[in-house]
Amino acid sequence: MPVKLLLVLVFSFICHALHAQHFVRRELTAELEIPWEIQCSNDGNLWISESQGRIVKVNPTTGIGKQIFKAKDYSDAHPSEKSTLCHKPSPGSGCLGLALHPDFNVDSPYVFRLYSYLKNPLGTPQTKFKIVKIELNKNRDSAIAVWDLVLDLPTGFDHLGGRILAIKEKGNYYLFVSTGDNGTADDGCYSNPALNPNNLTQDPNTLNGKILRYHINGSIPSDNPIAGNPFYTRGHRNPQGLIYNAQFQLLYNVEHGDKTDDEVNLLQKGMNYGWKSVRGYHNDNNRAGEAEAVSQYTPNPNIAGDQLVEPMYAWCHSAQPISSFYLDWCTPAPSDGVLYSGNSMPFLNNCLLITTLKDGANTNQEVQCIRLSSNGKSVAEISNSRPNVFTLFSEDGIANGRLRDIAISPDGSTIYLINNGGIGSGRDKIIEYKYAPKNVLVYPNPVEDELYVDATDSIENINIFDLNGNQINTNYVPNSHSIDVSNAANGFYVAQVKMQSGELFRVKFIKK
Numbered sequence: 001m002p003v004k005l006l007l008v009l010v011f012s013f014i015c016h017a018l019h020a021q022h023f024v025r026r027e028l029t030a031e032l033e034i035p036w037e038i039q040c041s042n043d044g045n046l047w048i049s050e051s052q053g054r055i056v057k058v059n060p061t062t063g064i065g066k067q068i069f070k071a072k073d074y075s076d077a078h079p080s081e082k083s084t085l086c087h088k089p090s091p092g093s094g095c096l097g098l099a100l101h102p103d104f105n106v107d108s109p110y111v112f113r114l115y116s117y118l119k120n121p122l123g124t125p126q127t128k129f130k131i132v133k134i135e136l137n138k139n140r141d142s143a144i145a146v147w148d149l150v151l152d153l154p155t156g157f158d159h160l161g162g163r164i165l166a167i168k169e170k171g172n173y174y175l176f177v178s179t180g181d182n183g184t185a186d187d188g189c190y191s192n193p194a195l196n197p198n199n200l201t202q203d204p205n206t207l208n209g210k211i212l213r214y215h216i217n218g219s220i221p222s223d224n225p226i227a228g229n230p231f232y233t234r235g236h237r238n239p240q241g242l243i244y245n246a247q248f249q250l251l252y253n254v255e256h257g258d259k260t261d262d263e264v265n266l267l268q269k270g271m272n273y274g275w276k277s278v279r280g281y282h283n284d285n286n287r288a289g290e291a292e293a294v295s296q297y298t299p300n301p302n303i304a305g306d307q308l309v310e311p312m313y314a315w316c317h318s319a320q321p322i323s324s325f326y327l328d329w330c331t332p333a334p335s336d337g338v339l340y341s342g343n344s345m346p347f348l349n350n351c352l353l354i355t356t357l358k359d360g361a362n363t364n365q366e367v368q369c370i371r372l373s374s375n376g377k378s379v380a381e382i383s384n385s386r387p388n389v390f391t392l393f394s395e396d397g398i399a400n401g402r403l404r405d406i407a408i409s410p411d412g413s414t415i416y417l418i419n420n421g422g423i424g425s426g427r428d429k430i431i432e433y434k435y436a437p438k439n440v441l442v443y444p445n446p447v448e449d450e451l452y453v454d455a456t457d458s459i460e461n462i463n464i465f466d467l468n469g470n471q472i473n474t475n476y477v478p479n480s481h482s483i484d485v486s487n488a489a490n491g492f493y494v495a496q497v498k499m500q501s502g503e504l505f506r507v508k509f510i511k512k
Helices: 290-295 394-400
Strands: 023-027 037-040 046-049 054-058 065-070 095-100 110-119 126-136 143-153 161-169 172-179 210-215 231-234 238-245 250-256 262-267 313-315 334-340 351-356 367-371 390-392 403-408 414-419 430-435 440-443 450-455 459-466 482-484 491-499 504-511
Touching: 037 095, 037 414, 046 095, 065 143, 095 172, 110 143, 110 161, 143 172, 161 250, 172 238, 231 262, 250 334, 262 334, 351 403, 440 504, 450 459, 450 491
Parallel strands: 037 403, 095 161, 161 238, 238 334, 334 403
Antiparallel strands: 023 430, 037 046, 046 054, 054 065, 095 110, 110 126, 126 143, 161 172, 172 210, 210 231, 238 250, 250 262, 262 313, 334 351, 351 367, 367 390, 403 414, 414 430, 440 450, 450 482, 459 491, 491 504
């Protein structure tokens, strides 16, 4: 597991001091089983999608959860669909996305749910995914009606996508759905490599590797890129996250790459995001044939303005790895995210907070924070006052496990995470991080020799790290409030302050 530091750091040059940011961690008592999505309604309650088609409502104060819905027609893959090739996989199944109606907190007690079911169960069974609309009672604690909205969504041996997002935009209500390419990297799983469904992502007339857009009643908007077609964008591999920027009416997706190039994309109607011939940034040519695919791209004449669009941000845009072991790859496996726009944690304003799944040689199970530009259309430039990209909760990666999704409390003071297992995490659970600022100050800043630390609690130890997580040799006198950094090279550093209570605070400073 790599050494990483909590770089949630906000510069405040008043009196040449820096404040640390502090969260109180708590595991809610609700017992979960393979949760995949978490939403927070305006009353503060949490809504969780679970296995077997369940929806659980959790009171975050008590930690108590109550099942409010279970899909009667939920099904895993039928045994007859199991492949006899490669590692003999079955089609993917499960309970994935969940979305609250955009007016859920007013007068629309509806929840949308995506899960697998069997088509033709009495004939030749086929595993498919569907989206249902669920009406809740007045107290929003049980389902009173269910409607099928979208049927026949595809599945395959891998890369299912599966996120749904309900939004209100210019008076219209939409439901966005992410579908994966449904293929595997091993063409040997198919009798003919041409049958690998990951070959279908470029075809706008298929549902594989797409972001789909429907009206919230399941019908297809007349202004979609192709009339009568739910396709909104194409060329996606495994888009597991969807994020909406209500201020600028922008849509982002979070996507798994293939060994390299996990992505955050700004989704534009009708555009092509490249998979499987193009991945990541267009000018890195980190895979054979990619540069030619970009330069020779021919727009689809049936899609207005069609063009290849590169990601807004890409992780691991490097040469193809030598190792065949996925934990050695530098992709963090981003699962979903949310745009923070609250007032309680101003150091996170205008940041995409993205959960990651992988505890690898160079990756952590954590929340990655990507600050956006003022118009939301690009990643903000790095500056002394606002670092970009930085991480949250890396130090709790083992205890937290594989982070599947994230939600923010209505007042913006609390971050909720759900996990899907992970060595050391103990169980599937909801993890709460409540922001609780404390006064830990370091000064002067910038510093030349002696760095002083003021804190409301007793200090046990102070260590200095560079931004790569390497500890710097310094002369610290135990239980004192200063540390000699005169031998450190000029640059940015982090002071890790350990209190006698055991709490850790990390504060950034500049050595000159």
